[in-house]
Amino acid sequence: MTRHELVNTIREKQSLLCVGLDPDLNRIPARYDGNVLQFNRDVIDATRRYCVAYKPNTAFYEAMGLEGLSILQQTITYIGQDHFIIADAKRGDIGNTSRYYARFAFETLGADAITVAPYMGTDSVEPFLEYDGKWSVLLALTSNAGSDDFQHTPQEGGEPLYEKVMRRAQLWGSADQLMFVCGATQAERFADLRRIAPDHFFLVPGIGAQGGDLEAVCRYGLNEEGGLLINSSRGILYADDPGQAAHDLQRQMAVYLNKFAPGLSQ
Numbered sequence: 001m002t003r004h005e006l007v008n009t010i011r012e013k014q015s016l017l018c019v020g021l022d023p024d025l026n027r028i029p030a031r032y033d034g035n036v037l038q039f040n041r042d043v044i045d046a047t048r049r050y051c052v053a054y055k056p057n058t059a060f061y062e063a064m065g066l067e068g069l070s071i072l073q074q075t076i077t078y079i080g081q082d083h084f085i086i087a088d089a090k091r092g093d094i095g096n097t098s099r100y101y102a103r104f105a106f107e108t109l110g111a112d113a114i115t116v117a118p119y120m121g122t123d124s125v126e127p128f129l130e131y132d133g134k135w136s137v138l139l140a141l142t143s144n145a146g147s148d149d150f151q152h153t154p155q156e157g158g159e160p161l162y163e164k165v166m167r168r169a170q171l172w173g174s175a176d177q178l179m180f181v182c183g184a185t186q187a188e189r190f191a192d193l194r195r196i197a198p199d200h201f202f203l204v205p206g207i208g209a210q211g212g213d214l215e216a217v218c219r220y221g222l223n224e225e226g227g228l229l230i231n232s233s234r235g236i237l238y239a240d241d242p243g244q245a246a247h248d249l250q251r252q253m254a255v256y257l258n259k260f261a262p263g264l265s266q
């Protein structure tokens, strides 16, 4: 999906919502009797009108072995072309290996985007960027507590490491192929993040179960094209009514779009 199509979808649906498909066998309702594919299909059916993206985290499927990979592939096929699909795999290795990670995400799975850990540098990210019309979502400032361990470390000139990553990466690829992961739990930094990368989309995990601040993320993170894909996984998947949970989030997002990015309102 191109940036133009993504922005149009955001405008039409008045939504920035990305539904995280992280199926946990210990939490899937008993009535599914462990049928993860059916669970995913029901969640997708219930949420597709409210969201613009889906983000299966590959860890949950890899842990199920060969069957899990098949479920992942069938889930992506079931979602179809109308939603932006992010394979959350956090890959990145020497170039020769990254090429195969890219092939898996973009050719085997048919995802629009893959999350990439940028810390091995330029040559580890380049193979992902060689795919026309596909996206690399680089970890910048993550939502977890451990993000304090390295990501804020001052570099020469005083800029934190996450800022260096975001600035350097903008030399590697355009805002039509690169996004950044910026955690919703870091909402107080969003004005700064937006200043560092005014045009790029941010994938924002951390609302719902991790307690991130949706309003602050929208207030400081929205740009003229939206520029945010805001993920909720457990908060939707394991709600009594996933469709209702997705709809509630979409309605809040529509209010914030109207307030903070009025150019995108219908």
Ligand SMILES: O=c1ccn([C@@H]2O[C@H](COP(=O)(O)O)[C@@H](O)[C@H]2O)c(=O)[nH]1
Residues within 6 Å of the ligand: 020, 022, 057, 088, 141, 142, 143, 144, 181, 182, 183, 205, 206, 207, 208, 209, 210, 231, 232, 233, 234, 235
């Ligand atoms: O900084 C990051 C990067 C990725 N994630 C992933 O997003 C979802 C969040 O799940 P919730 O259940 O909504 O908390 C999950 O797949 C994480 O691995 C993140 O949380 N933070």
